[in-house]
Amino acid sequence: MKRIIAALISIIILAAISLPATAAEEYIDIATYEDLLKMTDDPTATYRLVNDIDCANQPWTPIDFQGTFEGNGYAIMNLYVNDVGTSTRTTIDGNWKEYDTYFAGLFSTLENATVKNLTLLGVFVDVEKNDNTYIGAIAGYMADSTIENCSVEGQLWLTSDCKSFGVGGILGYGKGVINNCTADVTLVCIDTNKEWKDEQFMGGVYANGYPDVTNCTINIRGYDSDHGYVHDGGIGGMYILPHSEKYAGHIDNNKVTGFISFFEDNTNRRAYCVGDIGEIMNWTLTKDGNDITGFERRETMEYSKDLLPNDCENPEYDKQTVEPKEGEYGYTLNTCKSCDYSYKSNYTSLNVFNDEPAMGDEDPDVYTKDKENPRSHNSMPTIIKVIIGVIGALAVIVIVLNVYNRVIRKRHKKQRYEPRHRQH
Secondary structure, eight states, rough: OOOHHHHHHHHHHHHHHHHHHHHHHEEEOOOOOOHHHGGGGGSEEEEOSOOOOEEOOOOOOOOOEEEEEEETOOOOEEEEEOOOOOEEEEEEEETEEEEEEEEESSSSEEOOOEEEEEEEEEEEEEEEESOEEEESSSEEEEEEEEEEEEEEEEEEEEEOSSSSEEEEEEEEEEEEEEESEEEEEEEEEEOOOOSSOOOOESSSSSEOOOOOOSSEEEEEEEEEEESSEEEEEEEEEOOOOOOTTTOEEESSSSSEEEEEEEEEEEEEEOOOEESSEEEEEESSSEOOOOEEEEEEEEEEOOOOOOOOOOOOOSSOOOEEOOOOOOOOOOOOOOOEESSSOEEEEEEEEETTTOOOOOOOOSSSSSSOOOOTOOOGSSSOOHHHHHHHHHHHHHHHHHHHHHHHHHHHHHHHHHHHHHHHHHHH
């Protein structure tokens, strides 16, 4: 018995010693657009969405991020990105030529980072830049990072006059893991320089690099107008490792539907465009279980007009509003009056943070999703909970010790009493 009690005390002492580590792992909750902006104060921390965030009519500068972002099943809606991040990284093209490159997306760069359980709805990345650039809905660049259980719906447009550039539905360029994600995206890539022969990349998941892509579902509508060399794919534009790297990658169990419409204005044509990876430079990867039967390759030889989702010169749209419901997002469905082109915008949700008190609520600082769940920074901190748990456990041990001592004393008393009783 004493050994068991001593072991329990040791465990509790160890838990108390580790309290600082427990507190360091605590999430920083994100409830508003302003909270998103504050991630730049500590890009290495661990963040968590606690309701849907509406970014409509708000500017966004892509963030360099090295922490953990837990989407928690919530959505960032109507994110609009029209510029790249401030930092550059090195990328390579199909000739292993290196470029200093800019990036755009929710995150400019992810390095040793994790993004999981996040939904982007109505994301619109619209970048026009004459420097080497890659864009992706979640990140423009990734190194040794993971994107998992994420979903993207929206449009990504890149207009460029440079040597190397690309558009990816989830990621622009890099390496890491992209697992169990969905992308329903319209991708547009426009090369404005007809003189030099650039290297261009487009993919439903990523544009260029060597990430592992597994268990993803992609619906792509791609439009690529290029006067250089095209590398397009339903999953990725190119798979290529730097000469210094050795890696056995995986492009497995993905499903692709949709199409890529493109032209390659180049007498030395290559026209790489297929349902999985446009061009593979390093056959150190496995490709297994991918379903690309729903993908369509559409090539045109007409180079005078850029390929766009809508061919109408002055399109007019009918707008239909779908209101949000419990468990369902609302949005505006825009349908062109002259053709069958349509897209969704202005997503809405019942779960957006409401800073006004609801009828009968005394505390305005609550979420509309669950009025019984106040903002986590108003809840009891983890360290306090652990301390209370330790005190409770010690109290239990004290009680057990007291009971044990009483039993022992009674037993000893009985043993002393019985001999005297037998003598009488």
